[in-house]
Amino acid sequence: MPKPVSLHPAFTTTAPFLSALAAAALLLTACGTEHAGAGNTGADAAAPQGGSMRIDDPGKDGVRITSLTLPSATPSPTGSYSVSADGLTTGSDSGISAAYEVTNESAEPLTYTVIFTFESSGGGAVTNRTETVRDVGPGKTVRGTLRAGELPPTAPRVTRAQVLEVTKVPAGEAPADPGTCPDSGIRVSADEGDAAMGLRVVGLHLDNCGTRPYSVEGYPLLELLDDDRKPVDGVEILDGSGEITTGAGPDEQPRPVTLEPGESATAGLVWRNTTEFGTPVNVPYVRVRAKDGAAPVTVTPHLDLGTTGKLGVRPWEKAAR
Template sequence: MRTPAPHRPALARTAPLLSALAATALLLTACGTERAGAGNTGADAAEPPSATQVDDPGKDGVRITRLTLPSPSPSPTRSYSVSADSLDLATDSGVVADYEVTNEGTQTLTYSVVFTFMSGDGGAVTNQTATVRDVGPGKTVRGTVRAGQLPPAAPRVTRAKVLEVTKVPASEAPAEPGMCPASGIRVSADQGDAAMGLRVVGLRLDNCGTRDYTVEGYPLLKLLDNDLKSVEGIEILDGSTGITTGAGPDNQPRPVTLGPGESATAGLVWRNTTTSGTPVNVPYVQVRAKAGADPVTVTPNLDLGTTGKLGVRPWEKAER
């Protein structure tokens, strides 16, 4: 009599198959998986980026030497899992400009450079700013700047140029974000506001040190031209009422004591009215928080027209 074969449970027979299916599903649902790899060929294959030497005369000692552009061919296909928390498919454009900064002056300078990345028709696609610190006289410093993330509908970048250059003495440059000067105070200027020919730029004083710091009255200013030479013939007014009454009332100057971590604000107010005469532009303003304080040179680009006046508002404690 034949002995029957032992009965195997169905689960035992299907376990290997289930394990294989689970592994396959895990691979297929992985977030951000690239399907293009080393063996990918044909139209979807990614080509290496191209680097082009740039014959750029530059501006104020800054010029672009090379521009690296991604291949115009289709990018490798990506698959993404979509969640309720995030749907951000933006990636770096891969556009990189190499540049060099040459200081042809006689003192160590810190540069702020605005680069513009352009499409084939010359339109600006994006601007990026780079700060190059402590460039000594006669020295050349090289660096790179990336165009960064671009919207999906942005035109293809094909070229770049130096749009704007500002340079200040390295010892008077505003501190880097998050850094505190040895003085324990940090002075900066905002981007300003303009309406109907009226200009307002805010000054900010941060006590980033460990001791109280007291100011009283108005910041002390010196107006400088493109060569960092003093600009004469401009009347600096205490308060803004001599410029406009539309910027709000001026408070009377009074002592302001800032504890560590506290801030004060002041303001520059002017009009760009032009009548008879030659308009005056002041790219740089040297600021001292008070007499004896270290100078900091900011770049508000005062387009004073032919008014010959600049109003200064007093220091006031900023709200926290």
């Protein structure tokens, strides 16, 4: 398994020009003794520029933001999180960061992928950042800090941050980070996909990052899972995409593929999100096995299958180098 992500604790500093009242608030926040009541739903707070306050953030699916650090030249954020002033930054980094915590309330270790959004006072997204937090044990809480990074000069000022989306998979089935290699020597992942005129295509990628050849033939084996990672019924998984569309190219016959170390193969998921009569089906998780007997990897392509009830799967093909 790849090594867990290294997480660094949040930090705060006191800007020299803060008023005595704001400095005292910062000290209370640093000591963890200031706990403002919940109930602020996101309206701008009347705190001094670079000031600090703490209001409970309920978060989402076990992930919540605990503090937001802004450069002192940035206006104070909304009353949703603890905010601490920081000195003016130099260079390309914005100096904006969010401290967060991830709590696993399940009975098994989980790996979390979280999309955080940094927003302006008007509620518009300034930038989104994705963080993967690996191997959070049952009942455990892991804390870390995420930086907003470089922002365009014309970007509006960030005043708040939120947890936008959370996906979580069994730690032993999480896709490996790019640049790392699982013990199996085989890395399975899904790309962000493409959508046009209601047609959806997501690529599956199989990388031989090990030291020995690896052979596959035919189609990846799939299990479709709902939000609770339980099997989704009523969807027909088709060999090939011809019944879905001809726009993804002709169906190729499965053939043996042998990957030498450093080589890759691709397959594809193809569907339409047409919605007519019935209840639309959404599949956030797909458990993938490269072939029969291979270890499963759970990816998160978020299949919006509509009411079509069909998902086409294209066979493994060696990727061009």
